Amino acid sequence: xxxxxxxxxxxxxxxxxLEQELDKRFNLFxxxxxxxxxxxxxxxxxxxxxxxxxxxxxADRELIDSLPALEIVSSFSxxxxxxxxxxxxxxxxxxxxTPDVLTEDVADLAIGLMLATxxxxxxxxxxxxxxxxxxxxxxxxxxxxxxKVGIIGLGRIGTxxxxxxxxxxxxxxxxxxxxKPESKYKYFPSVVELASxxxxxxxxxxxxxxxxxxxxxxxxxxxxxxxxxxxxxxxxHIDEPELVSALIERRIAAAGLDVFENEPHVxxxxxxxxxxxxxxxxxxxxxxTVKAMADLVVGNLEAHFSKKPLLTPVFID
Amino acid sequence: MADPQQLQSTTxxxxxxxxxxxxxxxxxxxxxxxxEDIVNLIEPSDPLYPIHGxxxxxxxxxxxxxxxxxxxxxxxxxxCIIGTSAGVDHIDLAECRRRNIRVTSAGGAFxxxxxxxxxxxxxxxxxxxxxxxxxxxxxxxxxxxDYPLGNKLxxxxxxxxxxxxxxxxxxxxxxxxxxxxxxTSRTKKPQVPYQFYSTTLDLANNSDALIVCxxxxxxxxxxxxxxxxxxxxxxxxxxxxGRGALVDEKELVKCxxGNELGGAGLDVFENEPQVxxxxxxxxxxVLSPHKAILTPESFEALRELIRENLKAFFSNKPLxxxxxxxx
Numbered sequence: 001x002x003x004x005x006x007x008x009x010x011x012x013x014x015x016x017x018l019e020q021e022l023d024k025r026f027n028l029f030x031x032x033x034x035x036x037x038x039x040x041x042x043x044x045x046x047x048x049x050x051x052x053x054x055x056x057x058x059a060d061r062e063l064i065d066s067l068p069a070l071e072i073v074s075s076f077s078x079x080x081x082x083x084x085x086x087x088x089x090x091x092x093x094x095x096x097x098t099p100d101v102l103t104e105d106v107a108d109l110a111i112g113l114m115l116a117t118x119x120x121x122x123x124x125x126x127x128x129x130x131x132x133x134x135x136x137x138x139x140x141x142x143x144x145x146x147x148k149v150g151i152i153g154l155g156r157i158g159t160x161x162x163x164x165x166x167x168x169x170x171x172x173x174x175x176x177x178x179x180k181p182e183s184k185y186k187y188f189p190s191v192v193e194l195a196s197x198x199x200x201x202x203x204x205x206x207x208x209x210x211x212x213x214x215x216x217x218x219x220x221x222x223x224x225x226x227x228x229x230x231x232x233x234x235x236x237h238i239d240e241p242e243l244v245s246a247l248i249e250r251r252i253a254a255a256g257l258d259v260f261e262n263e264p265h266v267x268x269x270x271x272x273x274x275x276x277x278x279x280x281x282x283x284x285x286x287x288x289t290v291k292a293m294a295d296l297v298v299g300n301l302e303a304h305f306s307k308k309p310l311l312t313p314v315f316i317d
Numbered sequence: 318m319a320d321p322q323q324l325q326s327t328t329x330x331x332x333x334x335x336x337x338x339x340x341x342x343x344x345x346x347x348x349x350x351x352x353e354d355i356v357n358l359i360e361p362s363d364p365l366y367p368i369h370g371x372x373x374x375x376x377x378x379x380x381x382x383x384x385x386x387x388x389x390x391x392x393x394x395x396x397c398i399i400g401t402s403a404g405v406d407h408i409d410l411a412e413c414r415r416r417n418i419r420v421t422s423a424g425g426a427f428x429x430x431x432x433x434x435x436x437x438x439x440x441x442x443x444x445x446x447x448x449x450x451x452x453x454x455x456x457x458x459x460x461x462x463d464y465p466l467g468n469k470l471x472x473x474x475x476x477x478x479x480x481x482x483x484x485x486x487x488x489x490x491x492x493x494x495x496x497x498x499x500x501t502s503r504t505k506k507p508q509v510p511y512q513f514y515s516t517t518l519d520l521a522n523n524s525d526a527l528i529v530c531x532x533x534x535x536x537x538x539x540x541x542x543x544x545x546x547x548x549x550x551x552x553x554x555x556x557x558x559g560r561g562a563l564v565d566e567k568e569l570v571k572c573x574x575g576n577e578l579g580g581a582g583l584d585v586f587e588n589e590p591q592v593x594x595x596x597x598x599x600x601x602x603v604l605s606p607h608k609a610i611l612t613p614e615s616f617e618a619l620r621e622l623i624r625e626n627l628k629a630f631f632s633n634k635p636l637x638x639x640x641x642x643x644x
């Protein structure tokens with residue numbers, strides 16, 4: 001069959017390598033480049049059979065409904081909070097994501113953020129670049145090895161974080177909807193209990209209705225002034241204004257954040273604080289992983305259109 | 318910092334505790350009040366030093382304060398120097414050997430922190446944590462869009478230069494990151510599962526990143542030289558938490574400026590606190606002011622070690638972390 005005739009709509013400029021690979025095989029449309037979206041949909045919606053989305057622009061109900069020939073949504077992400085899964089199921093649209101390939105990167109970044117936050121590495125770098133070393137300051141930071149790490153969500157990423165933290169002699173505990181019988185880590189049935197028992201709280205769960213603002217005032221207070229918060233999940237996991245005031249008032253020690261509620265906007269009150277590390281949603285942004293993710297997106301589309309089993313299908317409950 | 322007022326009052330208290338000399342550079346402040354139940358502390362600048370100092374049998378060397386022959390001349394009765402840093406390149410060991418003076422180091426008190434910091438710098442350089450933190454704080458994310466991609470740690474070949482206390486802990490920490498670990502050291506360590514290379518050049522040829530954590534000696538000065546950097550290559554990364562002089566800094570700057578190296582994470586420099594200005598504007602470099610080991614937890618471990626060594630010395634028991642000066 002002629003793949004070149006198949007219209008694929010990419011929602012966002014997520015990877016130039018992916019664009020190039022899709023261009024080679026399909027009739028690729030770039031949603032962010034369209035001057036007249038209405039005209040475009042009128043003209044092309046019948047030929048578009050696949051959407052490639054990501055965590056910034058996925059496939060919401062409106063987009064799905066405007067593409068009557070849509071058969072598959074292949075997401076360049078592991079998280080699917082920007083894809084209307086219920087609606088896809090209803091309409092028989094298949095969904096794929098890119099699990100596993102980014103697990104290591106996100107877990108690496110979580111450990112990197114813990115080290116950067118506890119040991120003040122970014123602050124050190126600012127200090128040297130600011131020419132302050134010559135004035136000779138003497139400030140201690142916090143040791144990482146041996147600290148109690150509490151993980152919210154013991155899925156693939158949470159487990160990979162746990163495995164890494166164990167090599168630093170960190171006792172591991174976790175919270176998830178239900179206890180994992182196969183896990184050797186200590187289980188807490190509530191986030192508040194987990195937060196009061198650990199030194200470093202890491203958010204590594206999926207974003208759902210139940211986990212929105214899973215880090216609220218109560219959890220922040222339970223973590224306390226010696227506690228550290230790391231978020232490599234999604235921005236809306238944290239009640240951001242609550243966190244901002246806790247950081248300003250030093251009601252928690254520090255935070256390392258890869259994600260924010262209103263990306264790419266980060267609360268400006270944080271810019272001048274030394275007890276926070278701010279990185280721009282780079283959890284899986286490595287040359288190696290982006291290539292592996294792009295190959296999976298393309299591979300899923302090729303499998304679908306040549307009627308072979310999908311590589312990484314999402315099963316919608 | 319030892320408060321002179323407090324020193325005097327202890328001395329005047331007429332206790333029977335032995336004296337210990339505090340040897341330090343004027344800007345190195347470190348309180349030793351927690352040792353005052355074991356020894357009376359005295360500094361050469363103390364008015365009572367001429368009375369008690371010359372008979373003191375122990376000197377405590379604060380941080381990397383140099384101890385040379387002329388210092389030892391001022392401490393005629395000293396039989397033991399208690400070092401408080403992991404490296405001891407600032408102490409004239411040959412002179413200590415000649416004078417029959419025993420020397421201890423901080424040994425493993427700082428090892429975990431040193432190893433943690435090495436991993437922190439490595440991840441930071443690969444994943445651009447400090448650089449992208451700067452990007453966010455400068456408000457560039459909304460206007461300039463996504464930050465350029467970093468590199469993955471998983472699957473990288475990491476070479477450890479010096480598999481001692483710190484190096485071994487670095488290796489252990491790297492294992493779950495799915496890195497291939499190699500090392501070089503004076504001798505091949507039996508029962509170590511990592512690949513041994515007999516030279517640093519050989520190690521560099523087979524590594525994507527080097528972590529420098531060996532002691533500074535005459536033999537290891539500039540162990541990371543031009544050839545090693547060339548062997549590591551365009552994407553290679555150097556992390557140094559050892560001593561500045563282990564790396565040929567001029568060559569390092571040249572390689573980084575010429576894009577012949579991928580990046581560097583540096584906690585130490587050849588001429589501290591001076592840092593080459595070319596590095597100050599690079600986004601593939603993380604700079605840190607010799608702080609790899611400075612945590613309250615490390616200091617607590619160090620305090621315990623110093624206390625144990627003071628007690629051991631004055632009761633003729635074996636010292637902890639004593640250096641072998643016979644070689």
